[in-house]
Amino acid sequence: MSQQLENKRHTLAHLLAAAVLEHYPHAKLTLGPAIENGFYYDINFSDGERLGDDGLKEVQKTMKKLLNKWDEFSHKEVTVEEAREIYQDNPFKLELIEEIAERGEPITLYTCGGFTDLCRGGHSERPNKEIAADSFKLDKVAGAYWRGDEKKPMLTRIYGLAFENKEELDAYEAQIEEAKKRDHRKIGKEQDLFTFSELVGAGLPLWTPRGTIVRHQLDTYIWQLREKHGYQRVTIPHITKRDLYQTSGHWDKFADELFRITTREGKEYALKPMNCPHHTQIFARHPHSYREMPQRYAETTMVYRDEQSGELGGLTRVLSITQDDSHVFCRHSQVKEEFFRIWDIIDTFYGTFGFSLRVRLSFHEPSEMEHYLGTEEIWHNAENALREIAKERNADYFEAPGEAAMYGPKLDFMAKDSLGREHQVATIQLDMNLPERFDLTCVNENGEKERVVMIHAAIMGSIERFTAVLLEHLGGNLPLWLAPEQLSVVPVADTHNAYAHEVAEQLHAAGLRVHLDDSNESLGKKIRAAKTAKLPYFIVVGDQEVADKTVTLEKRDGTKSVMALEALVARLQKEVADKEM
Amino acid sequence: MSQQLENKRHTLAHLLAAAVLEHYPHAKLTLGPAIENGFYYDINFSDGERLGDDGLKEVQKTMKKLLNKWDEFSHKEVTVEEAREIYQDNPFKLELIEEIAERGEPITLYTCGGFTDLCRGGHSERPNKEIAADSFKLDKVAGAYWRGDEKKPMLTRIYGLAFENKEELDAYEAQIEEAKKRDHRKIGKEQDLFTFSELVGAGLPLWTPRGTIVRHQLDTYIWQLREKHGYQRVTIPHITKRDLYQTSGHWDKFADELFRITTREGKEYALKPMNCPHHTQIFARHPHSYREMPQRYAETTMVYRDEQSGELGGLTRVLSITQDDSHVFCRHSQVKEEFFRIWDIIDTFYGTFGFSLRVRLSFHEPSEMEHYLGTEEIWHNAENALREIAKERNADYFEAPGEAAMYGPKLDFMAKDSLGREHQVATIQLDMNLPERFDLTCVNENGEKERVVMIHAAIMGSIERFTAVLLEHLGGNLPLWLAPEQLSVVPVADTHNAYAHEVAEQLHAAGLRVHLDDSNESLGKKIRAAKTAKLPYFIVVGDQEVADKTVTLEKRDGTKSVMALEALVARLQKEVADKEM
Secondary structure (H helix, E strand, O other): OOHHHHHHHHHHHHHHHHHHHHHOOOOEEEEOOEEOOEEEEEEEOOOOOOOOHHHHHHHHHHHHHHHOOOOOOEEEEEOHHHHHHHOOOOHHHHHHHHHHHHOOOOEEEEEEOOEEEEOOOOOOOOHHHHOOHHHEEEEEEEEEEHHHOOOOOEEEEEEEEEOOOHHHHHHHHHHHHHHHHOOHHHHHHHOOOEEOOOOOOOOOOEEOHHHHHHHHHHHHHHHHHHHOOOOEEOEOOOEEEHHHHHHHOHHHHOHHHOOEEEOOOOOEEEEOOOOHHHHHHHHOOOOOEHHHOOEEEEEEEEEEOOOOHHHOEOOOEOOEEEEEEEEEEEOHHHHHHHHHHHHHHHHHHHHHOOOEEEEEEEEOOHHHHHHOOOOHHHHHHHHHHHHHHHHHOOOOEEEEEOOOEOOEOEEEEEEEOOOOOEEEEEEEEEEOOHHHHOOOEEEOOOOOEEEOEEEEEEEEEEHHHHHHHHHHHOOOOOOOOOOOOOEEEEEOOHHHHHHHHHHHHHHHHOOOOEEEOOOOOOHHHHHHHHHHOOOOEEEEEOHHHHHHOEEEEEEOOOOEEEEEHHHHHHHHHHHHHOOOO | OOHHHHHHHHHHHHHHHHHHHHHOOOOEEEEOOEEOOEEEEEEEOOOOOOOOHHHHHHHHHHHHHHHOOOOOOEEEEEOHHHHHHHOOOOHHHHHHHHHHHHHOOOEEEEEEOOEEEEOOOOOOOOHHHHOOHHHEEEEEEEEEEHHHOOOOOEEEEEEEEEOOOHHHHHHHHHHHHHHHHOOHHHHHHHOOOEEOOOOOOOOOOEEOHHHHHHHHHHHHHHHHHHHOOOOEEOEOOOEEEHHHHHHHOHHHHOHHHOOEEEOOOOOEEEEOOOOHHHHHHHHOOOOOEHHHOOEEEEEEEEEEOOOOHHHOEOOOEOOEEEEEEEEEEEOHHHHHHHHHHHHHHHHHHHHHOOOEEEEEEEEOOHHHHHHOOOOHHHHHHHHHHHHHHHHHOOOOEEEEEOOOEOOEOEEEEEEEOOOOOEEEEEEEEEEOOHHHHOOOEEEOOOOOEEEOEEEEEEEEEEHHHHHHHHHHHOOOOOOOOOOOOOEEEEEOOHHHHHHHHHHHHHHHHOOOOEEEOOOOOOHHHHHHHHHHOOOOEEEEEOHHHHHHOEEEEEEOOOOEEEEEHHHHHHHHHHHHHOOOO
């Protein structure tokens, strides 16, 4: 956000605090920063006071009233003693004062419209001139621990939205409203794609028959794209002895997130949080000549990470993560071509759905080498190689230190969806560390052992997360090839059931996923059901169709066309086959 | 085995003991029974004495010499005191004597050829007349704990083979020799299908690209057969909260074999040992009308059981078991039809590979109700239903009490392989208990909730075990549709590489898994490689083929035929498509 907008949001946090004190004079203020889309203030209310929807409206009204009198900010520096005196009844501010003093920074108080707060500055110059009363509003109330520490007191966080003007605020609210309608959890339920069970637990989605078709179609598409590039599928178990992860380094570096298992004989195993160490053991099963390189392994399989239960939600954060994973074992000289092959797959796949991509070069954080395997030199070389590849590809890229994997730097792809939101999706990772740790080699032209390089890549990243992103991006309107039910045949009355059945049979025989809705519901209700499930097409069969031996095809967008049954089959089959390859 | 053969084998155990004492007079005898294919005797040798291959031969020679003098057995009953006196130096026999006495049974000594042993009888009447010296031989030596208890002394077990006559002995040995050649671990290595890693651990196979093709083809075939019967695929995670298994009963009943996990938040989870409880939660996601019944879910997924490491070996006993699982939720009135549908799939699948099947009705053991869920009445009804189904199907069946699953009785299918060995493979199980525990219902014609029934079924059982059985049954000669590499193209010399490449390209484009062997090896070595890998076909391309634009197709059995390339493609495609459906 611009500095001006940030100052405005920060000013509004002050204004919020002032308004709260008008209504709740005993409330204790703590911290109130500008954030993305607005601002918040964390407040310690006296016991028993709670801010409901009505309270929020009152405070907002007071903010707008007060704003008129907020001409300009003044500030003054005070000594530690003066500050302690002023905030003697507020332990939160006292804690902040001690910290500022410890850092040797000046302690400043900012005042506007008669309200003073401990603050470092950064406000609108003339609040009542610069801030339009209709460009902000209070949004919601939530709980937040003081300093984010669950052992400290729970505070009330009041969120506000603030933009340059009313139009931008309205646009943001409309986007949020649209996002709610498109929430993948809502669509998932409407289209019966997945479910959760309290007995199985949060973060462990159970995929219904329809949802499994979507997963299967997505995975098959990725596999078709990979097969063209010489990938081969492999299969590994979900557990391993501790030894594998001690060699790979995961046992220590992945410490908290690793699900550990002790067998009845007392041996230590773990559930895999990633597939690379297992795949190295398939590569290492026998020596490889340089003539057999690269070896390209692909596997779609679930990995498990022990996430905190508070972080789980829908399909975006799960314990059971289905990765469409691949590992290329190749020579140094083959790295660039292999990256480009994967990049081609990514471009095709995301292009199919109309996402636009940009690339984050996720590099290591030099000051935190303890989080990574390998030497600075290896990292330097690997990161240079990635930068060169991104340049040569003419990619829209940016660098992000501290975002690398444990074993190497990554190209992370960010997809922008139809609501303008960005999601991290595909990844290509260069790894010179695991080949060292597992001593992976090929025999080169001179008969010598040559260290190989590994390239880790996932196109969807995880099927769960990608499905969530895709459902929201498309608002549940899956393309024909991906829709679990591609069309439904709806007879107008019982007398049309026989012909409807015949139509459905022929579509089924042609390999289409067709549903015959011969239930006893009314025609209107049947059509609404097809629309709610967002089927790409439905066909209503009545007297005319029976007489003419035709069908009337209605598309999701309402367009209709009448055609012979054979023409329908041909048209739908063409549409299914028509995805980019 | 016949009583006569059992007596003969028992007699030979005595003879073995007598011969051992000739060579090792201080050895202490323990127990020596007749077993399948022969007999053994467990012997406690004095410290330091070990029986090698040479020792085994010497003992065998002595057995044959002694046999001449073994005319007939005599026996006498002795008192406990007399028996204790006779075996005062043998603590093993003393232990047996006390046990016999405790049971109040007579203590008898049997003597033949001057050798006496504590024994209950059951010998050949006239050993040297009835036992041909060439109808038995000593086989091998192994360690065995006294009474099978690892806390007790380790004894030396000497195994012998014994049959009616030399022909049967030879036939058995030939079968063993053939079984060794067909050992799936050997074939798996030769054909590069799977591997094990010491870092990952025993019982956790890693499937190579070729092995994964075999798995995938088998699984796809099963799915095609199921799809015709209205099955739908679902997808579940590999873990669950403890709650699911407390409701299902697995938490207690599956106690030892359950891999347990404690999360970082201290919650208890388990790795799934079976899929049924998860699948109930998909069924239970919303109410079902009787019109939607049956619901047929299928999923091929790995389950995990904490087996003792000593029991793991090859693919026959693994920790990671891939089940081709299915669960039908149906009404009582639909059970028989659903059983027949699954039975049809089983018949088609096993018929394809030339296995013959018989059926075991695995029932509960009434004296051990604590191992099962549900009441005697539920079990009685369920078992009657299964017996009726087996009768109506005219199946070759037998009943086996004590072999039921925790939740219900089963039809277990036993496949006889090409070496005459029987393997337990497919299973269909009737379950009236889990629907009670999870309160699973449908809404019937009267608008009332009606309790449903579950049918559990696996066609292969586990992909791992079935692959082992199949590789041994076929001696590694997989049919064309299943072979990971279907044929290889072998140019005679470099000059034929271009045409060989063209042939391989066209076969690949036609969807065939073809390997172009343009390595620098000699022609002979390339052909041997194709034969060792048991490829269904290979094509040698030389001057003649290049000139005529033909190919010479050589089958695994050596038959050859010359044809045009298009004819080859058509022939192979037809053979791939030709499996039973």
